[in-house]
Amino acid sequence: MSATRYGDYAKDVSGWFLGMTGAQLAPVSVAGVPALIAFNAQAWAALLLCLLVWTLLVAALLVPISGRSAGRWVADLWLFSLGRALGWTVFGSRAAAGTAEDLSEADLPGVLAGVRTHDGPPFGQTFTRPVIVQNCAARTWAAVARIAHPGIGLAEPGERDRMGAGLAELCEIAARTELVDVVALQVRTVPDDGAERAAWERSHARRDAPAVASQVNALLGATLTPAAVRSEAFVTVVVGERRIARAAKESGGGIDGRARVLHGVMAEIEGALRGAVGCTAVSWLDSAGLAAAVRTGFAPGDRGQLIAADLTSGGVDGRAPATGVPMGAAGPTQALAEVRHYVHDAWASVTDTILLPDSGAVLGALAPVLVPATPGERRSVTVFLAPLPLDRATRLVGREDMSATTGNELRARMGFRQRARQRRDTERIGTADEKLAAGRALVRPAVAACVTVPATWPIAEHGRRLDAAVRAAGFVPLRLDLAQDSGFAAAAIPLGIGLPDRRGRR
Numbered sequence: 205m206s207a208t209r210y211g212d213y214a215k216d217v218s219g220w221f222l223g224m225t226g227a228q229l230a231p232v233s234v235a236g237v238p239a240l241i242a243f244n245a246q247a248w249a250a251l252l253l254c255l256l257v258w259t260l261l262v263a264a265l266l267v268p269i270s271g272r273s274a275g276r277w278v279a280d281l282w283l284f285s286l287g288r289a290l291g292w293t294v295f296g297s298r299a300a301a302g303t304a305e306d307l308s309e310a311d312l313p314g315v316l317a318g319v320r321t322h323d324g325p326p327f328g329q330t331f332t333r334p335v336i337v338q339n340c341a342a343r344t345w346a347a348v349a350r351i352a353h354p355g356i357g358l359a360e361p362g363e364r365d366r367m368g369a370g371l372a373e374l375c376e377i378a379a380r381t382e383l384v385d386v387v388a389l390q391v392r393t394v395p396d397d398g399a400e401r402a403a404w405e406r407s408h409a410r411r412d413a414p415a416v417a418s419q420v421n422a423l424l425g426a427t428l429t430p431a432a433v434r435s436e437a438f439v440t441v442v443v444g445e446r447r448i449a450r451a452a453k454e455s456g457g458g459i460d461g462r463a464r465v466l467h468g469v470m471a472e473i474e475g476a477l478r479g480a481v482g483c484t485a486v487s488w489l490d491s492a493g494l495a496a497a498v499r500t501g502f503a504p505g506d507r508g509q510l511i512a513a514d515l516t517s518g519g520v521d522g523r524a525p526a527t528g529v530p531m532g533a534a535g536p537t538q539a540l541a542e543v544r545h546y547v548h549d550a551w552a553s554v555t556d557t558i559l560l561p562d563s564g565a566v567l568g569a570l571a572p573v574l575v576p577a578t579p580g581e582r583r584s585v586t587v588f589l590a591p592l593p594l595d596r597a598t599r600l601v602g603r604e605d606m607s608a609t610t611g612n613e614l615r616a617r618m619g620f621r622q623r624a625r626q627r628r629d630t631e632r633i634g635t636a637d638e639k640l641a642a643g644r645a646l647v648r649p650a651v652a653a654c655v656t657v658p659a660t661w662p663i664a665e666h667g668r669r670l671d672a673a674v675r676a677a678g679f680v681p682l683r684l685d686l687a688q689d690s691g692f693a694a695a696a697i698p699l700g701i702g703l704p705d706r707r708g709r710r
Contacts, residue, residue: 210560210564210565210566210567211564211565212632212635212636213560213649224266228265228266231261231265232258232261232262232265232266235257235258235261235262236258238250238254238257238258239254239255239258270682270683270685271557271559271682280686280687281686283686284543284686293540293541293542293689294538294539294540294541295313295314295536295538295539295540296538297311297533297536297537297538298311298532299311299532299533299537300537304532304533306532307530307531307533308321308530308531308532309532310531310534310535311532311535312498312535313535313536313539313689314539314541314690314693315341315689315690315693315701316535316693316697316699316701318339318340318341319337319338319340319699319701320338320339321335321336321337321338321491321494321531322335322336322338322459322463323335323336323491324336324347324459324460324463324466324467325463325464325467327467327470327488328471328488332488332490334347334348334349334467334470334488334490335347335348335489335490335494336462336463336466337494337699337700338459339699339700339701342701343444343445344385344442344443344444344445344700345442345443345444345445345448345462345466346440346442346443346699346700347440347466347488348438348439348440348488348489348494348497348698348699349438349439349440349441349470349473349474349477349486349487349488350436350437350438350486350489350493350497351437351438351439351483351485351486352437352483352484352485353437353481353482353483353484354482356567356568357568357571363482364567364568366482367480367481367482367567368567369480370476370479370480370481371481371567372644372645373476373480374387374473374476374477374480374481375387375645375647376591376643376644376645377472377473377476378441378473378589378591378645379592379593379594380645381472382447382593383443383444383447383448383451383465383469384442384443384469384473384591385442385447385590386440386441386442386588386589386700387439387441387442387473387588387589387590387591388438388439388440388586388587388588388589388698388700388702389437389438389439389586389587389589390437390438390439390440390584390585390586390587390696390698391436391437391574391584391585391586392435392436392437392438392583392584392696393433393434393435393574393575393576393583393584394433394435394436394500394504395432395433395576395580395581395582396429396432396433397505397507397508398425398429398508399507399508399509399511399512400511401425401429402512403512405421405425430579430580431579433576438497438698439473439477440699440700441466441469441470441473441700442700443466448462448465448466451465452464452465470488474486491531492528492529494531494534494698495528495529495530495533495534496510496528496529496534498531498534498535498697498698498699499529499533499534499535501584501696501697501698502536502548502549502551502696502697503536503548503549503550503551504551504656505550505551506529510528510529514528536549539689541689543685543686543688544664544667544683544685544688545664545667545688546688546689546691546692548692549659550658550659551656551657551658551659552656552657552658552659552661552663553654553655553656553657553663553688553696554654554655554663554664554666554667554683555652555653555683555684555688555691555692555694555695555696556652556653556654556667556670556671556674556681556683556684556691557650557651557652557653557682557691558570558585558651558652558653558674558679558680558681558682559680559681559682560649560651560679561678561679561680562625563678565679566678569677569678569679570585570587570651570677570679571677572673572676572677573585573653573670573673573674573677573679575673577666577669577673580657581655581656581657581666582655582656582657583653583654583655583656583670584653584656584695585652585695586651586653586694586695586696586698586702587649587650587651588649588650588651588652588694588702589647589648589649590647590649590650591645591646591648592645592647592648594640597640597645598640600646601633601636601637601646604633604636605633605634605637608626608629608630608633612626612630650702651679652684652691652694652695652702653670653681653695654670654691654692654695654696655667655669655670656696671683690702
């Protein structure tokens with residue numbers, strides 16, 4: 205497999221017995237005991253009833269419906285209804301209510317409510333102070349960087365292979381640190397508000413310019429600016445408290461100690477990004493930069509005002525305007541989580557998870573998902589890469605090997621022919637075992653895509669267009685029903701939140 209094609213992946217959770225996990229196998233086995241008792245007693249009517257109940261239970265536990273089993277759908281719907289009845293799906297900011305005491309403290313909805321930000325110690329040769337993001341609920345620490353990359357659309361095949369190998373090297377470096385939980389790569393295509401162009405025109409306009417030239421320039425700006433888009437990319441490095449606690453204690457403890465340990469990880473990640481990955485710029489965000497990134501995530505239309513204020517920060521008539529936005533006002537003033545979409549201020553969003561195809565994915569295949577369907581639409585895609593420690597990866601591959609071997613032997617004894625997909629899975633497990641033995645990393649990936657439009661637009665139609673774009677790229681979309689607020693936070697807000705933990709291992 206080339207560096208630009210990714211296909212060595214499997215299910216996130218693979219059962220150790222015929223594809224069933226222990227939580228699934230136990231109730232299925234227990235529910236089958238009454239049927240065996242009825243069969244032994246030759247009570248045929250009771251046997252038929254027990255088999256019917258057992259079949260319904262198996263279907264509810266094992267048959268997926270839009271990514272979840274029937275039992276999981278019932279539980280999630282009940283929890284969503286409970287949250288709506290208690291008012292948990294509605295958010296109102298403290299700044300809008302006039303009750304905010306400290307505007308430097310983050311005030312965000314939903315799964316972002318546990319986020320706190322801290323100014324870390326100086327970092328790098330320029331002695332900047334990147335903000336340290338603390339997630340009290342997930343017990344993690346993170347740092348966010350804005351990156352610039354030339355893209356791979358016009359890259360030569362050799363350069364594209366080098367970039368793909370550089371991304372794999374980035375994951376291996378993150379795994380070798382034994383500190384990184386998740387590396388999140390986020391790309392947002394936002395409508396061009398024309399703020400930079402307007403500032404350039406003001407500084408380069410000539411009073412003696414021909415009237416026709418000025419008229420043509422104004423016409424081009426009015427026609428092309430609404431259809432133009434601007435891309436911005438972020439990298440978020442997330443470190444778990446369990447992994448960083450001992451190293452932070454050796455570095456002085458407290459927030460500064462954790463920031464110093466995180467600075468070492470940031471330097472390694474930055475080296476990989478500037479190296480083989482091919483990034484031309486990597487700048488770790490301070491408090492003002494992160495607040496602007498979060499605010500433009502919730503309200504894309506506010507970017508023009510923020511950029512215009514920054515460009516005119518020199519002041520007019522000796523008076524400097526107020527620039528930026530405090531972290532306490534970076535979130536929405538109001539938000540409402542619906543079943544199939546999420547409403548935040550004057551905007552509405554639909555989020556899909558993207559399922560990887562069985563045939564593999566080519567590097568850059570997600571590019572069509574980022575193309576807006578209509579002017580004024582914002583698209584966001586976040587790729588989560590969670591490198592697994594070597595011992596845990598070895599156990600996972602060993603469990604998959606045992607499950608595949610058991611299934612193949614049972615099918616052979618029952619006289620069933622081995623299918624192509626089963627042969628491919630067996631080969632994939634063997635390949636993964638060889639790569640682990642060679643020192644490669646096992647990574648747990650996840651992808652979330654989001655479309656954001658004004659709340660007055662038909663959000664259901666734009667959600668269908670997002671689904672169509674995902675299918676056109678060769679992937680399978682899966683709408684995050686009943687969890688649109690969490691999906692939006694994962695896909696559009698660069699805070700590293702979105703990939704669920706597995707059994708509290710952070």
